[in-house]
Amino acid sequence: xxxxxxxxxxxxxxxxxxxxxxxxxxxxxxxxxxxxxxxxxxxxxxxxxxxxxxxxxxxxxxxxxxxxxxxxxxxxxxxxxxxxxxxxxxxxxxxxxxxxxxxxxxxxxxxxxxxxxxxxxxxxxxxxxxxxxxxxxxxxxxxxxxxxxxxxxxxxxxxxxxxxxxxxxxxxxxxxxxxxxxxxxxxxxxxxxxxxxxxxxxxxxxxxxxxxxxxxxxxxxxxxxxxxxxxxxxxxxxxxxxxxxxxxxxxxxxxxxxxxxxxxxxxxxxxxxxxxxxxxxxxxxxxxxxxxxxxxxxxxxxxxxxxxxxxxxxxxxxxxxxxxxxxxxxxxxxxxxxxxxxxxxxxxxxxxxxxxxxxxxxxxxxxxxxxxxxxxxxxxxxxxxxxxxxxxxxxxxxxxxxxxxxxxxxxxxxxxxxxxxxxxxxxxxxxxx
Numbered sequence: 001x002x003x004x005x006x007x008x009x010x011x012x013x014x015x016x017x018x019x020x021x022x023x024x025x026x027x028x029x030x031x032x033x034x035x036x037x038x039x040x041x042x043x044x045x046x047x048x049x050x051x052x053x054x055x056x057x058x059x060x061x062x063x064x065x066x067x068x069x070x071x072x073x074x075x076x077x078x079x080x081x082x083x084x085x086x087x088x089x090x091x092x093x094x095x096x097x098x099x100x101x102x103x104x105x106x107x108x109x110x111x112x113x114x115x116x117x118x119x120x121x122x123x124x125x126x127x128x129x130x131x132x133x134x135x136x137x138x139x140x141x142x143x144x145x146x147x148x149x150x151x152x153x154x155x156x157x158x159x160x161x162x163x164x165x166x167x168x169x170x171x172x173x174x175x176x177x178x179x180x181x182x183x184x185x186x187x188x189x190x191x192x193x194x195x196x197x198x199x200x201x202x203x204x205x206x207x208x209x210x211x212x213x214x215x216x217x218x219x220x221x222x223x224x225x226x227x228x229x230x231x232x233x234x235x236x237x238x239x240x241x242x243x244x245x246x247x248x249x250x251x252x253x254x255x256x257x258x259x260x261x262x263x264x265x266x267x268x269x270x271x272x273x274x275x276x277x278x279x280x281x282x283x284x285x286x287x288x289x290x291x292x293x294x295x296x297x298x299x300x301x302x303x304x305x306x307x308x309x310x311x312x313x314x315x316x317x318x319x320x321x322x323x324x325x326x327x328x329x330x331x332x333x334x335x336x337x338x339x340x341x342x343x344x345x346x347x348x349x350x351x352x353x354x355x356x357x358x359x360x361x362x363x364x365x366x367x368x369x370x371x372x373x374x375x376x377x378x379x380x381x382x383x384x385x386x387x388x389x390x391x392x393x394x395x396x397x398x399x400x401x402x403x404x405x406x407x408x409x410x411x412x413x414x415x416x417x418x419x420x421x422x423x424x425x426x427x428x429x430x431x432x433x
Contacts, residue, residue, distance in 0.1 A: 045069030046076075046128035050141030051106075058116040058149045063094075065124030065141055068104040074129030075101045077136055081109050083122035087143050090123055100126065117150040117169065150176070158187065161358065161369050162219040162316035163205060165413040174243055182211040186241035186282065190274040195225065203274055204263045206239070206282045210246040212348040214285050217320035217412065218262035222310045228270040239280035248281040248342025253289075255339025255349055260287030262319040264303060285321055286341045286349050291388025298390025299353060302382055305395045306355055309431070311363030318414055321350035328352065329398035332385040355382040356403055356414050358421055361430060369418050379415065380426040381406040397428040 051064035063081045070076060079100045082090035096107035107124075114120065123143045127136040150169035157166050168175040168185050177183035187205040195201035204220035236251040236259075238244050253259060261283060268278045277283075287293035293300060309315050327333040334351040341347040358379040360372060369377060381401045384390060403414050403423035415421040 042132045044128075044130045044132050044137065046071070046130075046137075046139050048124055048126060048128075048139045048141040050122065050124045050144050052144060053122070053146040055110075056146055056148060059114045060110065060112050061114065061120070061146055061148065062108055062110045063122050063124070064106065064108045066104075066106045067100070067126070067139075070103050071129040071131060072103050074136075075099075076126040076128050076139075079107065079126040081122050081124055083111070083120055085118060085120060087121040087145070090121060090143070114148050116148050119145055119147045121145045150178070158202075158205075159417045160202060160205070160219075160221070161314075161415065161418050162221055162318060163417060164207070164217065164219060164318060165416050166205075166207075174241065182209055183216065184208045184210065184242045184246070186239060188241070188277045188280075190271065190277070192273050193225075193270050201225070201270075201274075203268065203277050204283065206242070206262075206280075208239075208242050208246070208282045210243070212321075212323055213246060213248070213342075213344060213346060214321060214323075214348060214350065215262055215282055217318050218283055219316075219318045220263045220267075222267060222306075222315040222317055224310065224312075226268050226270050226274070227266075230269045230272045230275050232265045232269075233272055233275045233279060235276040235279040236284075237280065239282040242282050248284070248344060248347075250343035252341075252343050253286070254341045255286060255337075255347070256288055256290070257286035257339065257341060257349065258289040258293055260285045260293045260299065267307075281342065284342075285353075286339060286347060287353075288386060288388050291391035292386060294391075296392055298384055298387070298393055301392075301394050302355065302384060306357065306382075309357060309359065311359055313360045313363050313365055313367070313369070316358040316369065316415070316418075318356040318412075320354050320356065320410060320412070322352035322354070322410060323348050323350060326352040326385055328383055328385040329400075330385070330390065330393065332387045332389050334385045334387050350386050352383060352385055354384070354406060354410075356380075356406060357382070358403075358415050358418060369421075372420060374420040374422045377418070377420060377422055378426070378430045379403050379421050379423060380431055395433065397433045400426060400428055400431070400433065402426050 046069045049066045053061045053063050055062045080093040080095050082093045084090040094109045096109045100107050121143055124141040128139050130137040167178045169178050175185040185207055188203040190201045190203050193201045204218050206218050207216040209216050238247050263278050265278055268274050292298050325335050337349050339347055339349050360376055361378050382399050
């Protein structure tokens with residue numbers, strides 16, 4: 001009996017020794033490791049990244065996205081790209097072309113029938129399985145954007161003799177330069193005056209700057225057919241073919257300037273409707289009022305001279321502005337400045353004005369300038385600094401330069417539709433100077 005009791009006692013003591021029973025839970029380290037492992041299993045790691053669009057054309061684009069950390073047992077649901085024309089309103093959606101599965105990968109979708117020149121915003125989204133909450137949870141990538149290419153129209157550009165080079169795109173409303181989104185073009189046709197062949201006569205073409213809020217150039221034919229008895233309409237207003245918000249807001253003046261016509265009112269009096277078009281704000285530039293655009297002013301005297309060059313064969317002219325610091329042949333200098341003009345405070349005052357002229361030497365060949373040889377043609381640029389100091393200064397050879405030299409200053413290519421125009425040379429005597 002004593003031996004039996006002694007054996008039971010030894011057995012009880014052995015059970016109380018450390019490590020004697022490895023199946024008993026450890027309330028310390030072993031229990032904590034189990035909780036961490038359980039917590040790691042429940043972590044939600046799904047991530048979605050919107051990638052840049054590719055293969056962008058005038059009407060289509062391919063959207064891309066990548067994903068990672070997706071639960072391998074549950075594929076994402078509701079995989080789409082949301083898109084729209086506002087980052088605040090992604091109203092449309094499109095599903096990817098391929099099924100999304102696996103813990104990571106990429107997917108894409110192609111958009112069609114988009115508007116040219118339009119900015120679109122897009123975002124990748126899906127619902128991923130959340131093992132913590134045991135349900136699907138929405139996941140979204142960043143909102144990115146792309147702009148479709150603008151539709152280029154080259155066949156619609158007229159080939160009139162007076163036009164500089166024009167490359168533009170259109171959004172259906174306005175003609176915008178393909179190389180500078182600040183530049184807009186418009187050409188105006190007389191609604192009630194016909195020219196040779198019975199077609200409505202062109203009035204003028206304008207290149208207008210949204211940066212300077214001022215015309216860059218105005219190109220026009222000059223001929224006696226445009227002069228009549230309509231008189232001056234004073235119909236100042238915004239050009240309907242150029243965005244209204246980049247033009248003057250009123251006919252008010254400022255900065256020591258008055259309203260200077262590029263193509264003059266007196267040069268378009270064949271009808272009221274034709275004259276009204278030259279009062280569009282796009283044909284108006286700020287010109288200094290005390291000594292430049294006034295009786296005996298530097299610009300007015302040059303305008304009077306150019307009037308004498310109108311001929312039976314037609315005089316072709318480009319009247320232009322310049323906005324960098326400039327010094328002319330008279331040694332007069334003007335620096336860039338911003339003024340309040342036309343009801344806005346951000347108008348850049350031109351530092352220089354010029355005429356680029358082209359016509360036949362005799363003025364009465366009866367031929368198109370496009371059919372003339374170089375020896376039958378003459379062209380030249382008259383260039384004057386925009387300053388009151390030229391008041392009383394009649395045109396002279398000091399302000400002349402070749403068309404090629406003017407091109408190097410302004411970056412504009414003149415008379416591209418007249419193949420034999422002698423742009424690299426001029427003779428002052430051909431112009432009576």
